[in-house]
Amino acid sequence: xxxxxxxxxxxxxxxxxxxxxxxxxxxxxxxxxxxxxxxxxxxxxxxxxxxxxxxxxxxxxxxxxxxxxxxxxxxxxxxxxxxxxxxxxxxxxxxxxxxxxxxxxxxxxxxxxxxxxxxxxxxxxxxxxxxxxxxxxxxxxxxxxxxxxxxxxxxxxxxxxxxxxxxxxxxxxxxxxxxxxxxxxxxxxxxxxxxxxxxxxxxxxxxxxxxxxxxxxxxxxxxxxxxxxxxxxxxxxxxxxxxxxxxxxxxxxxxxxxxxxxxxxxxxxxxxxxxxxxxxxxxxxxxxxxxxxxxxxxxxxxxxxxxxxxxxxxxxxxxxxxxxx
Amino acid sequence: xxxxxxxxxxxxxxxxxxxxxxxxxxxxxxxxxxxxxxxxxxxxxxxxxxxxxxxxxxxxxxxxxxxxxxxxxxxxxxxxxxxxxxxxxxxxxxxxxxxxxxxxxxxxxxxxxxxxxxxxxxxxxxxxxxxxxxxxxxxxxxxxxxxxxxxxxxxxxxxxxxxxxxxxxxxxxxxxxxxxxxxxxxxxxxxxxxxxxxxxxxxxxxxxxxxxxxxxxxxxxxxxxxxxxxxxxxxxxxxxxxxxxxxxxxxxxxxxxxxxxxxxxxxxxxxxxxxxxxxxxxxxxxxxxxxxxxxxxxxxxxxxxxxxxxxxxxxxxxxxxxxxx
Numbered sequence: 001x002x003x004x005x006x007x008x009x010x011x012x013x014x015x016x017x018x019x020x021x022x023x024x025x026x027x028x029x030x031x032x033x034x035x036x037x038x039x040x041x042x043x044x045x046x047x048x049x050x051x052x053x054x055x056x057x058x059x060x061x062x063x064x065x066x067x068x069x070x071x072x073x074x075x076x077x078x079x080x081x082x083x084x085x086x087x088x089x090x091x092x093x094x095x096x097x098x099x100x101x102x103x104x105x106x107x108x109x110x111x112x113x114x115x116x117x118x119x120x121x122x123x124x125x126x127x128x129x130x131x132x133x134x135x136x137x138x139x140x141x142x143x144x145x146x147x148x149x150x151x152x153x154x155x156x157x158x159x160x161x162x163x164x165x166x167x168x169x170x171x172x173x174x175x176x177x178x179x180x181x182x183x184x185x186x187x188x189x190x191x192x193x194x195x196x197x198x199x200x201x202x203x204x205x206x207x208x209x210x211x212x213x214x215x216x217x218x219x220x221x222x223x224x225x226x227x228x229x230x231x232x233x234x235x236x237x238x239x240x241x242x243x244x245x246x247x248x249x250x251x252x253x254x255x256x257x258x259x260x261x262x263x264x265x266x267x268x269x270x271x272x273x274x275x276x277x278x279x280x281x282x283x284x285x286x287x288x289x290x291x292x293x294x295x296x297x298x299x300x301x302x303x304x305x306x307x308x309x310x311x312x313x314x315x316x317x318x319x320x321x322x323x324x325x
Numbered sequence: 326x327x328x329x330x331x332x333x334x335x336x337x338x339x340x341x342x343x344x345x346x347x348x349x350x351x352x353x354x355x356x357x358x359x360x361x362x363x364x365x366x367x368x369x370x371x372x373x374x375x376x377x378x379x380x381x382x383x384x385x386x387x388x389x390x391x392x393x394x395x396x397x398x399x400x401x402x403x404x405x406x407x408x409x410x411x412x413x414x415x416x417x418x419x420x421x422x423x424x425x426x427x428x429x430x431x432x433x434x435x436x437x438x439x440x441x442x443x444x445x446x447x448x449x450x451x452x453x454x455x456x457x458x459x460x461x462x463x464x465x466x467x468x469x470x471x472x473x474x475x476x477x478x479x480x481x482x483x484x485x486x487x488x489x490x491x492x493x494x495x496x497x498x499x500x501x502x503x504x505x506x507x508x509x510x511x512x513x514x515x516x517x518x519x520x521x522x523x524x525x526x527x528x529x530x531x532x533x534x535x536x537x538x539x540x541x542x543x544x545x546x547x548x549x550x551x552x553x554x555x556x557x558x559x560x561x562x563x564x565x566x567x568x569x570x571x572x573x574x575x576x577x578x579x580x581x582x583x584x585x586x587x588x589x590x591x592x593x594x595x596x597x598x599x600x601x602x603x604x605x606x607x608x609x610x611x612x613x614x615x616x617x618x619x620x621x622x623x624x625x626x627x628x629x630x631x632x633x634x635x636x637x638x639x640x641x642x643x644x645x646x647x648x649x650x
Contacts, residue, residue, distance in 0.1 A: 027477060081436060085428075104409070107432060108406070112470070119463075133443065144436050151433075152354045
């Protein structure tokens with residue numbers, strides 16, 4: 001099995017379908033901005049999860065392409081609205097929608113992406129309609145809840161690591177979980193199969209988010225596409241930061257608490273805090289956590305029948321471990 | 326048949342269900358604002374349309390309550406996001422969400438209302454699942470398109486009356502059409518029944534919007550709950566304004582074009598423009614249009630079997646004609 005070529009083959013199909021999905025729709029004041037965000041150079045991880053989950057559960061890719069598009073649209077809906085809330089100017093080197101256009105356009109482009117997501121989802125509904133809509137909607141509700149908690153944590157002084165885990169469970173893992181569950185449901189997989197895929201997607205999402213927190217400080221600016229240590233500069237309460245706070249005392253703890261009070265650090269302090277993270281062992285701890293979650297994701301798949309797609313999903317999880325952006 | 330008591334009985338049930346719908350959900354930073362907007366003193370017209378359409382199509386209220394809640398949530402999702410885009414401070418005398426809380430909270434509260442709308446909708450899905458989701462989603466897409474056109478028209482110099490009609494078709498009528506169609510589908514009504522209800526809802530929505538434009542200038546401030554002539558003050562291109570532009574020439578036309586150039590008028594000019602509207606006969610024209618649409622809505626129901634609910638829907642349409650706020 002060639003993991004990369006299998007991945008890219010589906011990614012290209014999805015990219016093409018996404019490009020076509022909103023063309024010829026009017027008004028262009030609505031769909032042009034929506035197309036712009038959809039055309040960003042994303043990994044298309046979520047559609048890939050839907051497609052390979054469907055096939056791993058005994059179904060076919062063809063029965064799940066519309067659902068695959070729908071999860072990517074849902075994902076982009078969250079990106080557009082989150083970028084507004086986070087006051088983000090850029091995404092993957094391109095201007096965010098509320099910057100390129102304006103606030104109203106961005107809100108509405110996000111809304112219509114979600115609307116069209118349901119439209120595409122509907123096309124793949126069969127006997128399992130209610131369960132698939134339920135899964136999709138549950139993911140949507142959770143991602144809203146997660147984003148709300150994320151905003152709440154920004155203005156709260158203390159957040160525990162377990163609260164953080166609950167937040168990323170909703171904000172990130174709920175969506176990858178949903179993707180795998182939907183794939184399984186659309187393929188008509190039995191309960192055990194759907195649960196196995198669902199658990200895989202959940203742990204994959206958690207691992208992905210913690211890996212993101214690590215990459216923010218360990219990756220280099222060029223591969224990351226944004227300044228190293230951005231989370232610290234913005235004073236974000238990440239997995240690393242909260243674990244460091246938990247493990248620190250004395251002068252070091254004071255320094256970390258100052259990050260909260262000052263709502264961030266200067267870019268020239270990033271190196272110092274990176275060393276604090278290393279000294280406290282939180283980078284090591286986080287990397288172990290990512291490995292454990294990845295292994296747990298992979299183990300969830302054990303009950304599935306052997307297939308290229310099952311193997312693909314396993315390799316996908318390990319590939320996530322090794323990514324550098 | 327006592328129209329008012331039938332209406333109020335269902336309105337009270339819906340109010341109670343709406344109040345309960347988001348209680349005990351966490352995080353409260355997300356659901357408390359969403360509850361606040363849901364608790365506004367609305368007419369609950371859309372849920373009433375779903376319920377009576379379902380019963381008029383041979384079904385029962387009980388099978389359609391969740392769908393009824395879902396359309397009210399969808400409606401409130403649009404209110405919250407529209408208020409942001411329109412920079413509106415107040416809604417029915419209460420502060421809008423982005424004013425009472427902040428922009429992020431309002432965007433997200435809107436998003437989650439839509440998400441929970443699908444959650445409730447799902448509960449009423451039966452054999453017609455795909456058709457109901459399709460109807461709901463089509464309504465959602467159209468309302469996004471309509472709002473986008475509305476924003477587009479604000480900055481466009483010229484808008485024709487037929488363009489305006491297409492806009493309100495999407496922004497307002499698509500939702501009432503959807504409500505009636507969903508009721509019919511959930512009740513298992515045949516194609517003719519569903520189409521009849523759908524046409525009824527569509528024409529009712531068009532009439533409702535034009536009536537809104539008329540009331541803005543004819544009603545008094547107290548019953549309206551906002552300043553008379555607000556549309557003119559804000560320079561909105563309403564049915565009345567566009568028709569006046571179409572019928573005017575010379576000095577009067579110049580005055581109307583100045584409203585576009587100046588993006589509105591002073592409150593002390595409202596009376597003058599009201600007289601222009603009367604002189605040009607556009608109030609009369611608009612009132613006839615509302616009557617024609619109302620009659621067309623009512624006629625659509627002729628093919629339905631006689632029932633209290635069919636009679637209710639007819640009276641509802643005529644009651645809309647007579648409303649003063």
